[in-house]
Amino acid sequence: MPRIAVVGGGIAGAMLAWRLCEVIRGTAVHLFTGEPYRRADASAASGGLTRAFEPDAALCLEAADSLAELQSSPELRKWASYRETGSVYLLPGLEPGTAGLVDLVRSRIPGSISIITAGELGSRGTFRGMPKGSVAVVEKRAGYVSPNALRDRLLVELARAGAFVTDGQVDAITREGEVRPTDGNPMRFDAVVVAAGAWTQDLLARTDLADAGLRTKVIQYVLGPFAGTGPGAFVDETSGLYGRVYAEGRLLLGLPTDRWDITPGDAAPDPVLTTRILDVAETRIGYRPPGRKVKAVTAVECYHPTGGLSLRPLAKGVYTFTGGSGGAGKTVLAASRTAARSLVRSLR
Numbered sequence: 501m502p503r504i505a506v507v508g509g510g511i512a513g514a515m516l517a518w519r520l521c522e523v524i525r526g527t528a529v530h531l532f533t534g535e536p537y538r539r540a541d542a543s544a545a546s547g548g549l550t551r552a553f554e555p556d557a558a559l560c561l562e563a564a565d566s567l568a569e570l571q572s573s574p575e576l577r578k579w580a581s582y583r584e585t586g587s588v589y590l591l592p593g594l595e596p597g598t599a600g601l602v603d604l605v606r607s608r609i610p611g612s613i614s615i616i617t618a619g620e621l622g623s624r625g626t627f628r629g630m631p632k633g634s635v636a637v638v639e640k641r642a643g644y645v646s647p648n649a650l651r652d653r654l655l656v657e658l659a660r661a662g663a664f665v666t667d668g669q670v671d672a673i674t675r676e677g678e679v680r681p682t683d684g685n686p687m688r689f690d691a692v693v694v695a696a697g698a699w700t701q702d703l704l705a706r707t708d709l710a711d712a713g714l715r716t717k718v719i720q721y722v723l724g725p726f727a728g729t730g731p732g733a734f735v736d737e738t739s740g741l742y743g744r745v746y747a748e749g750r751l752l753l754g755l756p757t758d759r760w761d762i763t764p765g766d767a768a769p770d771p772v773l774t775t776r777i778l779d780v781a782e783t784r785i786g787y788r789p790p791g792r793k794v795k796a797v798t799a800v801e802c803y804h805p806t807g808g809l810s811l812r813p814l815a816k817g818v819y820t821f822t823g824g825s826g827g828a829g830k831t832v833l834a835a836s837r838t839a840a841r842s843l844v845r846s847l848r
């Protein structure tokens with residue numbers, strides 16, 4: 501039986517290890533979680549917005565498959581603390597491929613998705629001032645999850661399934677499939693998957709393995725007080741604003757950043773961006789918290805040029821499974837299933 505190591509206990513590593521346990525016996529899977537980084541990783545900070553529609557066809561397929569699996573599994577919904585709030589994705593206009601993607605989502609999650617004009621969306625009350633010609637992709641059966649809660653539960657399930665779950669960090673991995681934990685003896689595996697998110701480049705830099713074009717970027721959102729039912733989960737491509745109702749009485753709102761190549765742990769909130777988020781939120785959804793007082797949340801995420809969480813070979817038997825690029829919360833179920841199958845196939 502092949503022995504596989506997964507390095508990194510974020511949602512990517514935990515989900516991949518869990519999938520591997522479905523395909524091969526648990527005892528062959530070893531997950532290194534990377535404590536204490538785990539507490540400040542992207543999965544812990546994730547906004548968890550979950551929908552099926554994505555303007556990119558490959559991501560849309562994975563997001564739709566992931567959401568369909570979530571919808572069909574009461575267990576996963578519970579583990580991930582799924583909340584169905586609906587989702588709105590505002591686009592500047594109807595692209596030639598949009599209708600095809602909507603059909604794709606319809607085939608996976610019937611009765612959930614529709615396209616409406618910005619005018620129709622405006623008449624529903626939440627959004628205002630949308631540019632002429634913009635359209636909204638509306639999903640009823642979408643909302644948000646907690647990647648953090650799901651990951652924590654998967655770590656418990658992995659131990660139950662007989663997988664080895666080791667807290668603590670890995671100092672280095674080698675081309676030959678050796679994993680060197682900070683505390684403990686080196687171990688040899690048939691395959692090693694580095695799923696260390698924004699820490700992946702640093703880990704690979706300690707070996708002679710190329711980092712396959714990975715980069716890091718800060719993601720920042722704010723949490724502000726909010727009364728009411730709110731806009732559900734939304735992304736507004738015309739302004740960059742995204743958000744959702746957070747926990748009791750709070751609203752999460754964010755804008756994309758351009759803070760690239762940041763070391764994880766060095767992501768202090770940018771007050772200028774916080775101001776910009778509040779300005780755009782006031783214009784687009786009429787949100788103005790008292791005294792403009794909000795809490796800014798940041799974390800560093802791993803990006804890949806082709807976008808999306810995927811298994812990428814580095815050397816024979818050595819892979820990365822990262823590059824969530826700000827969206828792995830919604831694609832991880834499908835991406836991990838594909839990755840586990842292809843990994844096991846490559847070892848036969």
Ligand SMILES: Cc1cc2nc3c(=O)[nH]c(=O)nc-3n(C[C@H](O)[C@H](O)[C@H](O)COP(=O)(O)OP(=O)(O)OC[C@H]3O[C@@H](n4cnc5c(N)ncnc54)[C@H](O)[C@@H]3O)c2cc1C
Pocket residue numbers: 507508509510511512513532533534535536537538539541542543544545546547548549550647668669670671695696697698699700703719720721797798799800801802821822823824825826827828829830831
């Ligand atoms: C602020 C923010 C908001 C987001 N919002 C959304 C959203 O609304 N919807 C959505 O779909 N996606 C969202 N994302 C993206 C999504 O959350 C991420 O793509 C996903 O969590 C990445 O998971 P990961 O496991 O790849 O990385 P991480 O969660 O960062 O995990 C990496 C893990 O590697 C471990 N590690 C590091 N170094 C070592 C080492 N040397 N040895 C062993 N382990 C190590 C760490 O402990 C950590 O647990 C958001 C991301 C951020 C940062």
